Amino acid sequence: MCDEEITYTTVKFHKSSDLQNRERADDTQGPSETGHRVFQYSQEKHELQKILNNSHQENSTMQNESYLIEEMLKNKSIDYNALKHDLDILNRTLNRCYQETKFVLDSKQQRGKQVEGHWFCYGIKCYYFIIDNKRWNECEQKCRSCSLSLLRIDDDDELKFLQLQIKPKSYWIGLLYKTTTRKWQWSDGGPSKLNLMTVKSLKEIGGCAYLRFTGIHHDDCGRTHPCICEKRMDKFPHSVCSKKEK
Known part of the structure; x- marks a missing residue:
């Protein structure tokens, strides 16, 4: 058997220029990337x-x-x-x-016959509460005989105020149903800002109005209630003041 000749060859790999360039780029990009993140x-x-x-x-x-x-x-x-x-x-x-406070008024129509009740003034009005029960037309006559008028409520504020003053009774006021016009009207014919259309208790069936702490209601004019008369302070007679008693 012949001896075989063995030849050893040393192989050296050289980095290509492209690989070298890439490594250089990686080396230079490391700090730059870190700086960018920071x-x-x-x-x-x-x-x-x-x-x-x-x-x-x-x-x-x-x-x-x-x-x-x-x-x-x-x-x-x-x-x-x-x-x-x-x-x-x-x-x-x-x-x-x-x-x-009580007051005593002399009736002009019935001399010597006095009318007793309570009164107080608020704003431009004085209110007279006649304590005797009367029919509506009797109340109107009694107020007129004393140079007063049956109460006309001018607006909602006055209505709310009076409702607080009249517990627990009911009082005739100067409001009645006119069958000729089929409307509720104030007896003195004066103006009022009170919207009667909102007073749901007033029915168009005739009658007269009275005031309670619950509001304005209607009743047969022949029924009896006490009355509320009124007088403006600028028309208030000194003779009436002189007749008040406490």
């Missing part, structure tokens, strides 16, 4: 900080507005309590006047 994180941090500052500012503004609203409510509450206190004093004064 810059990006810095921007994100700045944006988050900006959002946080805006939220803090909005929260501060809301707190200021909440404080202002609370202060405004406190002031309104103080004003309300002060007005309520004044109104309570006024109501107590009026109620005391209504309960304790």
Whole structure:
């Protein structure tokens, strides 16, 4: 068997120029990529900080507005309590006047016959509560005989005010159903801002109106109730004042 000749060859691989260029690019891109990320994180941090500052500012503004609203409510509450206190004093004064003050009027048509009742003045009017039960036409005649007129309610505010003063009785007022016109009208023919169309208890079946604390109602004119007469303060006769008693 012959000896075989063994030949050893050393193979060397050389990096190509393209591979070398790529490695150089990788070496140079490493720090650049890191710097880019750092810059990006810095921007994100700045944006988050900006959002946080805006939220803090909005929260501060809301707190200021909440404080202002609370202060405004406190002031309104103080004003309300002060007005309520004044109104309570006024109501107590009026109620005391209504309960304790009496008047005696001489009837012009029936000399020597006196009319007794209660009275008080509010605004531009004085109200006379005749305590005797009478028919509607008798009340109207009695008011006229004393230089007064059966009550005409001028507006909703006056109606609400009087409703608080008349518990628990019912009083004839100067409102009746005119069959000729088929309407409810005030007996003195004077103007009134009170919208009678909203008074649902007034039916178009005739009759006369009386006032209760629940509002205006109608009844047969022949029924008897006490009466409310009135007189404007600028037309108030001094002779009537001189006849009041306490």
